[in-house]
Amino acid sequence: MAIRAWLKERVPVSGDDLRALTNEPVPKHLKRWWFCLGGTPAYLFVVQIITGILLAFNYQPSPSTAYESVRYITEEASFGWYLRSIHKWAATFMVAAVILHQMRVFFTGGYRKPRELNWVIGMFLLLCTLMVGFTGYSLVFEQLSYWGATVGGNITESVPLIGPFLKRMMLGGDAYNERTLSRFFILHAAILPTLMVLLLVIHVAFLRLHGVTEFEDPDEKDGDSKTFNFWPDHVMTELKIGLVLMILLSALATIFPAAMGPQADPLTTPEVIKPEWFFYVTFRWLKLFPGTAAVLSMGFIVFVMFLWPFIDGFIRRRRPKSEISVYVGIVAVLVIITLTVWEALVAH
Amino acid sequence: MSSSEAEAEADRRDFLGKITTGAMAVGLLASYGTFAGYAVRYLYPAGDIRTAWLFVTRTETLDLGGSLDFKTPGGAPVVVARKGPGETAGDFLALSSTCPHLGCQVHWEAQNNQFFCPCHNGTFDANGVGTGGPPKGQELLRYALRVTDGLLYIEVPIESITIAAGLARPGHDACLGSRGTV
Ligand code: HEM
Ligand code: FES
Numbered sequence: 001m002a003i004r005a006w007l008k009e010r011v012p013v014s015g016d017d018l019r020a021l022t023n024e025p026v027p028k029h030l031k032r033w034w035f036c037l038g039g040t041p042a043y044l045f046v047v048q049i050i051t052g053i054l055l056a057f058n059y060q061p062s063p064s065t066a067y068e069s070v071r072y073i074t075e076e077a078s079f080g081w082y083l084r085s086i087h088k089w090a091a092t093f094m095v096a097a098v099i100l101h102q103m104r105v106f107f108t109g110g111y112r113k114p115r116e117l118n119w120v121i122g123m124f125l126l127l128c129t130l131m132v133g134f135t136g137y138s139l140v141f142e143q144l145s146y147w148g149a150t151v152g153g154n155i156t157e158s159v160p161l162i163g164p165f166l167k168r169m170m171l172g173g174d175a176y177n178e179r180t181l182s183r184f185f186i187l188h189a190a191i192l193p194t195l196m197v198l199l200l201v202i203h204v205a206f207l208r209l210h211g212v213t214e215f216e217d218p219d220e221k222d223g224d225s226k227t228f229n230f231w232p233d234h235v236m237t238e239l240k241i242g243l244v245l246m247i248l249l250s251a252l253a254t255i256f257p258a259a260m261g262p263q264a265d266p267l268t269t270p271e272v273i274k275p276e277w278f279f280y281v282t283f284r285w286l287k288l289f290p291g292t293a294a295v296l297s298m299g300f301i302v303f304v305m306f307l308w309p310f311i312d313g314f315i316r317r318r319r320p321k322s323e324i325s326v327y328v329g330i331v332a333v334l335v336i337i338t339l340t341v342w343e344a345l346v347a348h
Numbered sequence: 349m350s351s352s353e354a355e356a357e358a359d360r361r362d363f364l365g366k367i368t369t370g371a372m373a374v375g376l377l378a379s380y381g382t383f384a385g386y387a388v389r390y391l392y393p394a395g396d397i398r399t400a401w402l403f404v405t406r407t408e409t410l411d412l413g414g415s416l417d418f419k420t421p422g423g424a425p426v427v428v429a430r431k432g433p434g435e436t437a438g439d440f441l442a443l444s445s446t447c448p449h450l451g452c453q454v455h456w457e458a459q460n461n462q463f464f465c466p467c468h469n470g471t472f473d474a475n476g477v478g479t480g481g482p483p484k485g486q487e488l489l490r491y492a493l494r495v496t497d498g499l500l501y502i503e504v505p506i507e508s509i510t511i512a513a514g515l516a517r518p519g520h521d522a523c524l525g526s527r528g529t530v
Contacts, residue, residue: 064510174393266511272466291449
């Protein structure tokens, strides 16, 4: 066909090349949904970019306009409430999916040699996701936005040596001021998402280079094929997840649309103040320990999380049968759940 | 040209080539570095919070142990109290309502005779000394004071952020409707 030949000359890619690229055999266990938790945040990330760009058309990042512009989005712009609610629910889901994905990788030992570096990339993605969430809530300029940013700035300041510099960079001054919101907006809508795209590309490249960790499957009969094709089989699984997510998000957005708290007031901290649920752990931690001790211990925990594949490798070289990582993981999950539930249940 | 001369010539060219490439790389890196430096300098905010000395009261109006409420131009409450009988700045105290822990605003709880910080449950006694929670042992921030000719002055920030006034919309107010005409 003429058009085909015309295209072929200008886009010199053969169907075989494409097939080779997409026909990566995928281990059988990826048929199970919990192994697709990595694809879930990636899908939600796209949802965030689309809804985020739409929100940004009407959002105005300055203390005198931000709250009113979010009110306009929520109450006046057609389907503004829907886009904003999807953005908010997808953010919640995204954090949850990243945490679950990381737990899956941890408990199946997917971070072990030779995949240590991809765990480190994943840790950066986790931190970016949390920071996008944090800066996102600050944009609405409700009470939580303002006090969250103030507390966040002062936590940053208590980091030894570079803390004061970082805080001034973050807030654009010694305290929350006229220029703070535009910094948060640029971080939220441009810098962090770009960084995340770069990290995701490296993450997936590593994934392709090493393949997903394979397992002995107890349910498997001899002679069963151990793998299936990425295209179209695995893509189908991901599409099904995408469909379910879209229905869930739309339903939640309709039943529990994003509301607005009282506007920020730099003179009064509300009597009961809480961050979003994914910061309950750090929030409770800050109440339990005095300033610098709380910040340094949290920094240390994040540091250990980054290095865990290497720590685990070191232990397993000495004691190959050691199951210590499982116990560490169980304790960590229990602590996280306890602190989160505790914070959720009490007013102070 | 003998073959050894040709070799030396080739070596020389090779060497010069490497030097030039190296110099260009250094130049390029230096210019990127300079640019990055400018960018950081641009992003690093200039100047500190602007402050001014404001008149509070005549010192004789404050009795020993007495206090008064002062408001900064931005509206932040300040408790100004007399701690000693003298006429120097050290005889007075100006407590900010900003928590020394992570910067939330404390408020006075009359029933517990303490300041309470809702962010992480910090408590302070009437003198601003931390009695519980993470800021235990720290003190509420204090503003600088000055006494001149029996007049007490305070140094406070004079800038505050502009926030949209209440979001009341003009037009019909459903609540007023039922009250009939005014
Ligand atoms: C990458 C993942 C992202 C996450 C996890 C995320 C998260 C959030 C969150 C939690 C909020 C506050 C929601 C609310 O209370 O209404 C928010 C607000 C906002 N986001 Fe994002 N966001 C992401 C990406 C983006 C992108 C790429 C853009 C724009 C290009 C964007 C633009 C906005 C805008 C304009 C707001 C303020 C309006 C509003 O409150 O609804 N976001 N985001
Ligand atoms: S900011 Fe006051 S107790 Fe943390």
